[in-house]
Amino acid sequence: xxxxxxxxxxxxxxxxxxxxxxxxxxxxxxxxxxxxxxxxxxxxxxxxxxxxxxxxxxxxxxxxxxxxxxxxxxxxxxxxxxxxxxxxxxxxxxxxxxxxxxxxxxxxxxxxxxxxxxxxxxxxxxxxxxxxxxxxxxxxxxxxxxxxxxxxxxxxxxxxxxxxxxxxxxxxxxxxxxxxxxxxxxxxxxxxxxxxxxxxxxxxxxxxxxxxxxxxxxxxxxxxxxxxxxxxxxxxxxxxxxxxxxxxxxxxxxxxxxxxxxxxxxxxxxxxxxxxxxxxxxxxxxxxxx
Amino acid sequence: xxxxxxxxxxxxxxxxxxxxxxxxxxxxxxxxxxxxxxxxxxxxxxxxxxxxxxxxxxxxxxxxxxxxxxxxxxxxxxxxxxxxxxxxxxxxxxxxxxxxxxxxxxxxxxxxxxxxxxxxxxxxxxxxxxxxxxxxxxxxxxxxxxxxxxxxxxxxxxxxxxxxxxxxxxxxxxxxxxxxxxxxxxxxxxxxxxxxxxxxxxxxxxxxxxxxxxxxxxxxxxxxxxxxxxxxxxxxxxxxxx
Numbered sequence: 001x002x003x004x005x006x007x008x009x010x011x012x013x014x015x016x017x018x019x020x021x022x023x024x025x026x027x028x029x030x031x032x033x034x035x036x037x038x039x040x041x042x043x044x045x046x047x048x049x050x051x052x053x054x055x056x057x058x059x060x061x062x063x064x065x066x067x068x069x070x071x072x073x074x075x076x077x078x079x080x081x082x083x084x085x086x087x088x089x090x091x092x093x094x095x096x097x098x099x100x101x102x103x104x105x106x107x108x109x110x111x112x113x114x115x116x117x118x119x120x121x122x123x124x125x126x127x128x129x130x131x132x133x134x135x136x137x138x139x140x141x142x143x144x145x146x147x148x149x150x151x152x153x154x155x156x157x158x159x160x161x162x163x164x165x166x167x168x169x170x171x172x173x174x175x176x177x178x179x180x181x182x183x184x185x186x187x188x189x190x191x192x193x194x195x196x197x198x199x200x201x202x203x204x205x206x207x208x209x210x211x212x213x214x215x216x217x218x219x220x221x222x223x224x225x226x227x228x229x230x231x232x233x234x235x236x237x238x239x240x241x242x243x244x245x246x247x248x249x250x251x252x253x254x255x256x257x258x259x260x261x262x263x264x265x266x267x268x269x270x271x272x273x274x275x276x277x278x279x280x281x282x283x284x285x286x287x288x289x290x
Numbered sequence: 291x292x293x294x295x296x297x298x299x300x301x302x303x304x305x306x307x308x309x310x311x312x313x314x315x316x317x318x319x320x321x322x323x324x325x326x327x328x329x330x331x332x333x334x335x336x337x338x339x340x341x342x343x344x345x346x347x348x349x350x351x352x353x354x355x356x357x358x359x360x361x362x363x364x365x366x367x368x369x370x371x372x373x374x375x376x377x378x379x380x381x382x383x384x385x386x387x388x389x390x391x392x393x394x395x396x397x398x399x400x401x402x403x404x405x406x407x408x409x410x411x412x413x414x415x416x417x418x419x420x421x422x423x424x425x426x427x428x429x430x431x432x433x434x435x436x437x438x439x440x441x442x443x444x445x446x447x448x449x450x451x452x453x454x455x456x457x458x459x460x461x462x463x464x465x466x467x468x469x470x471x472x473x474x475x476x477x478x479x480x481x482x483x484x485x486x487x488x489x490x491x492x493x494x495x496x497x498x499x500x501x502x503x504x505x506x507x508x509x510x511x512x513x514x515x516x517x518x519x520x521x522x523x524x525x526x527x528x529x530x531x532x
Binding site for chain 1: 362363
């Protein structure tokens with residue numbers, strides 16, 4: 001039982017990272033009808049930016065802000081360079097462009113920083129605290145805390161602000177949105193910036209837990225992608241629930257069944273969902289909307 | 291000077307020439323109805339005015355200024371609001387939110403927009419009880435009310451209405467046209483209709499479109515008495531039965 005509680009904590013921690021990246025996937029998908037295959041690379045680039053900023057001698061919090069600002073800028077460049085020129089084409093050229101961008105980002109970082117994985121310290125000096133039978137790792141606590149704040153922010157932003165409503169309107173019917181005077185290109189720009197920052201945040205938060213490596217982006221992205229399918233593609237709540245459950249499932253699977261197959265559990269669940277419930281946990285709502 | 295003037299407008303979709311030189315005008319304060327069968331180019335004319343379709347040649351003058359080729363966001367900011375065919379109410383937003391977004395073309399504090407949206411329910415009392423219902427839960431008539439209310443939130447000088455009666459039960463059509471006759475007190479309206487009788491009943495002037503050209507224009511009485519409009523009107527039916 002104690003072990004289960006411990007695993008639940010760790011699982012939710014790692015699941016929160018998947019949830020943040022999955023949220024980025026969903027927001028871009030809803031705004032542009034395209035899956036951004038470079039979403040994981042956003043996490044990787046942000047982790048490297050963080051490493052660079054910390055090595056340059058910036059205090060941790062300043063490095064954090066610099067890295068996130070860098071991600072916002074990357075979101076702008078990504079939108080202008082990858083999505084915008086192809087926006088009137090079908091989804092296929094755009095998807096291929098995002099795959100291309102993902103390869104470009106990974107190899108640029110490789111060329112600049114070399115293949116050796118880097119280590120990033122955690123935010124806190126204290127490694128963690130013991131609460132009863134469970135040891136709460138400080139970095140996991142930070143990840144969970146930030147994710148909770150972001151989920152609340154996300155809800156407030158999309159449900160309570162007019163700008164959030166304009167973003168939703170744009171994702172539901174771009175032509176109608178433009179007829180009302182909503183600047184569709186601005187809305188899509190905001191979506192890319194927000195998604196890049198979300199992905200970046202996930203990368204920075206998870207970096208002290210994992211190594212900072214070129215491959216970390218694709219690993220996180222695959223899990224996050226699985227999370228969006230489990231949750232129901234295009235659903236914000238689904239992405240978060242999907243990410244959290246995936247983190248918990250793979251942590252329990254690794255502990256009780258097999259460590260080497262840790263990554264396998266995520267995809268086993270993904271395949272099971274694709275066969276038995278392809279619309280995902282929250283998929284019904286999308287069908288009702290159509 | 292007319293509020294809206296269209297000169298020799300040509301619009302092509304690839305190979306197809308949807309409009310082949312349309313010339314017409316809408317005077318300030320009037321309701322003008324565009325009649326015609328399916329595929330005559332009525333919707334394309336409205337789409338060209340609101341910026342959704344790019345004119346191949348010809349000109350569109352609003353208040354004396356050319357707006358041909360401008361984007362929809364710029365045109366709605368100038369005061370032309372387009373309520374397109376099919377209502378296009380955002381399915382995942384509530385009725386109130388849909389209506390509030392109609393004011394996206396102008397700068398106003400959210401609280402003011404919210405008040406104006408509430409006031410809109412005085413003109414559309416039938417949808418007041420659906421204020422917080424999501425768009426997809428509404429019926430066709432209710433969606434049409436929301437779409438028109440949303441279009442009016444732009445405070446347009448010219449309102450473009452595309453087939454407001456399409457697919458609605460006769461009693462609902464009556465309600466929609468009653469609203470149009472109230473709107474006209476403050477707003478100039480360009481109305482596209484397949485239902486010629488209803489379309490002309492509220493109009494000051496009418497045009498008949500046939501395969502991308504204006505073939506006839508005149509006062510409703512004159513048009514109603516004309517053989518050509520009956521032909522155009524019946525032509526639509528003949529195609530259906532063929």
